[in-house]
Amino acid sequence: MPDSTSDAHRTAGASEGHELPPDAREPYDLAVIGAGPAGLAGAVTAAEHGLSVALLDSARQPGGQFYRHPAPATRAARPEALHHDWPAFADLRDRLKAGGVTCLFDHHVWTVAREAEDDWTIHALTEPPGDQQHSVRVRARAILLATGSYERQLPFPGWTLPGVVGAGGAQAMLKSGLVLPGRRVVVAGSGPLLLAVAGSLVTAGAEVPALVEASSYFRYTRHPRALAAQPRKLTEGAHHAEALLRHRVRPRTRHAVTEAHGTDRVEAVTVSRLDHEWHPIPGTERRIDCDALAVGHGLIPQIDLATALGCATRRTADGTHALALSPLQETSLRGLWSAGETSGVGGAQQAMAEGELAALAAASRLTGRRPAPLPHLRSLRRSRDRMNAFADAMAVTHAPGPGWTRWLTDETDVCRCEEVPAGRVREAVTEYGARDARSAKLLTRAGMGWCQGRVCGWAVSCLASSPDTAPTHAGAQTSAPDRRPLATPVPLGVLADLTSPDRQPASPPPASDLPPHPPTEGQPS
């Protein structure tokens, strides 16, 4: 049968050596999207409770971003050297190898369709080695969405220069590719990820002349109970702090990189002191020479697959949109569960607890049996709730202040894909009455490019949320989250084939004939 299932299974067999259980047939009981801490915990838990499980991820191996690690071909003997709490991942990976989960790696999910109450179809693009890119469908009775998050960026002059990279991006390239963006790397932005990034960079041989944090960590002390309930978080923080101390890197709080200098690549940055609203204080600018800048301002839940289905969302303490979930991790759509950063950014431990809880809830629904002793369920929920409280404290501490928009000049590109400068977005607001990111997008093309607004979306929302283009609060992004039917660029040929009765044409059109999007005609959004 030349359908997607057999193709997909061959791919699974080729990656990481996971064997397809002979009795596995679609529809799967549970399809898990995302093989990071939440998805892995969910997939192995569900399989251990007797469900047939498909696990899809865009990467070629499990781990997600937190446990991203070098490809097997690098034969890394000590991948844990760049990680905190590697044993937790090793445990999940071992349980995954024990079987029961069909692993579909290198599968980029571009949409999820709900056919009926307990009948879901996942559409994913894949490109097995030596084969052409094509779309496969995976059917399941229930879904666990564990797509994690991506980095929030606040633009500033010079941020499009080569050598300016996401803080998480520098971390990702180091963890998997074993490379550094430069020798002298300034780390800047806001949030606990910066400590981990700076710690990794110095451990891997880079010099970090400055670690620049826009918030003040002293604000954590305003949440003593949330903090005290999280000894593991404190250990993780201490782990990074120790590496930084050893390399004499001291975080400079209440400062920001407000400009990057250079012509064809970054050569230096300007660091400015910030007031409590993140306005740069004139006269405090200092220039620091560097050959790379790793920058990011926290993480944004990746919820596009769910918002396209109409799932309810909630605003997080730092102004992003996350999925609104039941106490047992179910979204507003019955049969669609979610775990990890999609419900609010809280780190790997929280993600694993949520993944397990979601899988137990799904198993209970699908089998009609209680899958775990009540005390265990209660303890999981308590632990998750404590971690949620800590995550909220973190989010409040590192929420961007409204003054960050003062870093921008009218010439600063806000949308990197479509090269839309801040001045054009401001003009859309003051001259044409745009009041939200969507109107600004339609007027300026900001957010209409390849990345689908993931990089500039938050910034454009801030610029568009107030008539005087100076939002009064970090949480000023009042508009609903973006709803986009496609979560990743899809060749037009794949969409055309959806109407064909033959689900997988013998020879799909080469994807190279088409750009990911028709760049001059916009894209569905």
Place this chain on the structure above:
Amino acid sequence: MKPTDLVGATPGPPFTITFDGRRLDALPGQSIAAVLWAAGILSWRITRGGGRPRGAFCGIGQCHDCLATVNGRPNRRACLVTARPGDTVTTQEGNGHAGFDE
């Protein structure tokens, strides 16, 4: 300490790919973006509006800033594509199809 030493990597012998005709050493398992970074190359795309250089930014396949032309095929995300012996990578200009629609 180099990152490869830190994790105790003992990959097979390096192989060669080319970038705009320049020969670069690649390690088995590295993405094309990683091979370029390892050679000190940070940009391999020219934007279609301002003609500005770009390279890897998010490192995880989200931002599409690292698009490159690989073996003649444009719009490949260099941070996601694993380098293979003999790969020919060229700087991508604009949308990668400039020769056809201009």
